[in-house]
Amino acid sequence: MITRLLSLSPPVRRRLAGLVGLLLAITATYVGQGVLIAQSLARIFSGRPVAAIIWPIAGIAVLQLVRSLALAVRESVALRASGGIKKELRRRLTAKLLLLGPSWAQQGRTGSTQTSLVDGVETVDAYVGRFLPQMVAALVGSVGVTAFLFLLDPIIGVVVLLCAVLMPVLPLVSKRVLRGRNAAWLRGYKGLYAENLDALQGMATLKAFNASGRRGAELAKLAEAFCRDSIRLMAVVVLYLGGVAFVIGLGTAVALGVGAMRLAAGELTVTELLLILMLTAECFRPLRELESAYHSSYNAVPSLTAIFEVLDAPARSEGAQVVTGSGVSFHDVTFSYRDRDKPALHHFTLDIAPGERVALVGRSGAGKTTVSALLLRFFDTTDGRISIDGTDICDLPLDVLRSLIAVVSQDTYLFHGTVRHNLTLAKPDATEAEIDAAIRAARADFVHDLPQGLATIVGERGLRLSGGERQRIAIARALLKDAPILVLDEATSSVDAANESGIQQALDALTGGRTTLMIAHRLSTVRDADHVIVMADGQIVEEGDHTSLLSRRGAYARLVAAQEGAAR
Numbered sequence: 001m002i003t004r005l006l007s008l009s010p011p012v013r014r015r016l017a018g019l020v021g022l023l024l025a026i027t028a029t030y031v032g033q034g035v036l037i038a039q040s041l042a043r044i045f046s047g048r049p050v051a052a053i054i055w056p057i058a059g060i061a062v063l064q065l066v067r068s069l070a071l072a073v074r075e076s077v078a079l080r081a082s083g084g085i086k087k088e089l090r091r092r093l094t095a096k097l098l099l100l101g102p103s104w105a106q107q108g109r110t111g112s113t114q115t116s117l118v119d120g121v122e123t124v125d126a127y128v129g130r131f132l133p134q135m136v137a138a139l140v141g142s143v144g145v146t147a148f149l150f151l152l153d154p155i156i157g158v159v160v161l162l163c164a165v166l167m168p169v170l171p172l173v174s175k176r177v178l179r180g181r182n183a184a185w186l187r188g189y190k191g192l193y194a195e196n197l198d199a200l201q202g203m204a205t206l207k208a209f210n211a212s213g214r215r216g217a218e219l220a221k222l223a224e225a226f227c228r229d230s231i232r233l234m235a236v237v238v239l240y241l242g243g244v245a246f247v248i249g250l251g252t253a254v255a256l257g258v259g260a261m262r263l264a265a266g267e268l269t270v271t272e273l274l275l276i277l278m279l280t281a282e283c284f285r286p287l288r289e290l291e292s293a294y295h296s297s298y299n300a301v302p303s304l305t306a307i308f309e310v311l312d313a314p315a316r317s318e319g320a321q322v323v324t325g326s327g328v329s330f331h332d333v334t335f336s337y338r339d340r341d342k343p344a345l346h347h348f349t350l351d352i353a354p355g356e357r358v359a360l361v362g363r364s365g366a367g368k369t370t371v372s373a374l375l376l377r378f379f380d381t382t383d384g385r386i387s388i389d390g391t392d393i394c395d396l397p398l399d400v401l402r403s404l405i406a407v408v409s410q411d412t413y414l415f416h417g418t419v420r421h422n423l424t425l426a427k428p429d430a431t432e433a434e435i436d437a438a439i440r441a442a443r444a445d446f447v448h449d450l451p452q453g454l455a456t457i458v459g460e461r462g463l464r465l466s467g468g469e470r471q472r473i474a475i476a477r478a479l480l481k482d483a484p485i486l487v488l489d490e491a492t493s494s495v496d497a498a499n500e501s502g503i504q505q506a507l508d509a510l511t512g513g514r515t516t517l518m519i520a521h522r523l524s525t526v527r528d529a530d531h532v533i534v535m536a537d538g539q540i541v542e543e544g545d546h547t548s549l550l551s552r553r554g555a556y557a558r559l560v561a562a563q564e565g566a567a568r
């Protein structure tokens with residue numbers, strides 16, 4: 001994983017080498033300070049005048065200044081090293097998520113995906129900026145100081161070495177317990193985040209059903225469970241930290257005890273004993289810092305593993321063929337959603353000639369929206385094939401496929417941004433005249449009356465516009481895209497009756513000459529279709545034009561009668 005992370009940003013290796021150098025310089029300042037303190041104390045104990053320690057004290061001040069500077073530079077280099085990787089990770093994740101499409105996103109909760117993608121990427125700071133350079137610096141620094149101690153006194157050198165080796169062993173011992181508890185903590189965190197996001201997004205519904213109290217109580221329960229998980233995790237962490245402190249204390253105490261005995265036996269001088277005392281602490285310091293870096297980056301490994309799983313997820317095939325045509329064929333298509341036994345489409349066969357307007361009708365759940373989702377390759381068929389002008393859509397690059405199709409759906413999503421931004425999403429280089437023409441044709445002139453006209457910000461999920469207004473913007477957007485194939489999914493569902501005929505005219509203009517797949521509940525909107533397909537349980541049960549289907553007095557006639565009855 002380390003090599004893969006580092007390969008994301010070429011300058012990172014250079015920056016990490018710089019960081020290791022800085023960390024070693026910081027260790028050197030601590031060692032130098034220890035030597036100078038030991039020297040000063042030895043001089044005072046031997047009854048030398050105060051003047052004898054002025055230079056060592058000045059030296060300590062200089063070392064502290066150098067250390068402060070090095071620490072500040074370390075922060076900025078660390079942030080730059082991890083920043084490059086975070087930027088590249090986000091870029092690749094966004095591209096991959098767009099490639100994987102909605103079928104992948106549907107496998108997880110929005111909030112949970114968000115925590116992986118936002119918080120997961122953030123763990124790079126602790127892992128790359130702190131842990132990796134500290135690992136190298138701790139190894140080099142501790143080995144260097146231990147070697148120095150070994151030269152001073154081999155027995156004490158061995159004692160310190162044994163304790164120093166124990167320190168990296170501790171995380172290995174506690175790793176299994178920690179991993180289990182950390183995974184539970186991470187699961188709880190993601191779940192809590194997703195549930196809170198859900199409650200926030202569904203606030204209006206909760207209020208309308210007077211269910212906010214109940215939902216609040218459920219969230220409180222989740223928060224309690226998360227709190228318990230956190231305490232269970234902390235218990236292991238605290239035990240582990242206690243173990244680390246014990247090993248450091250033990251190493252220092254044993255080194256001092258052995259040193260004192262050797263001093264009594266005349267095998268060491270006071271200066272050497274003081275030096276050993278100071279350096280023993282310095283030998284453990286880089287390891288202690290490594291341990292703290294390890295803990296602050298502990299989440300990084302599972303989070304980054306999850307991110308790499310997304311990056312490695314097999315994307316649907318991206319063929320190389322390019323077509324410009326517009327005849328659409330579904331050939332014996334069967335499709336089931338994940339975890340659903342019953343197929344949403346069952347041996348579905350339909351040919352739409354270039355420029356033909358085909359309407360799909362049927363009761364709710366009949367499979368109409370699934371037909372368009374498969375055409376756009378939001379999902380891949382379980383069986384059968386879909387083609388455009390004879391080319392299997394699986395052999396088309398996704399961006400080419402989607403450039404051939406414009407969609408106006410019942411659930412129009414407007415991004416947080418200006419009206420203009422939302423309109424030109426499909427055609428960023430659209431001219432003013434083109435934008436104006438699309439607005440007029442979509443009967444979306446209301447945008448000119450908004451506080452800042454086209455520069456008005458439409459809120460997250462377009463909440464500040466009504467359903468009908470959002471839909472008219474979507475129609476204008478589709479007009480601007482000017483694709484040869486159109487999918488109109490309940491295109492007029494949010495439009496009031498007064499506007500419906502106007503929009504119908506706009507849609508007529510839009511569909512003229514384009515292959516159109518209309519999905520409609522309001523049967524009044526499909527009267528002019530060249531061909532009407534009546535669906536039930538994922539299959540075609542009737543087809544023909546409006547008049548012939550009515551006279552057949554079958555499923556279509558029953559749908560029309562039911563709708564007219566409901567309208568009365």
Ligand SMILES: Nc1ncnc2c1ncn2[C@@H]1O[C@H](COP(=O)(O)OP(=O)(O)OP(=O)(O)O)[C@@H](O)[C@H]1O
Nearest residue numbers: 337338340344362363364365366367368369370371
């Ligand atoms: N994302 C999904 N995951 C699982 N099942 C789904 C999903 N989307 C639709 N279904 C199921 O597939 C079947 C067909 O749904 P589809 O949305 O295509 O019907 P529809 O005719 O468009 O309905 P409506 O008119 O209510 O929009 C239904 O049983 C539905 O519950």
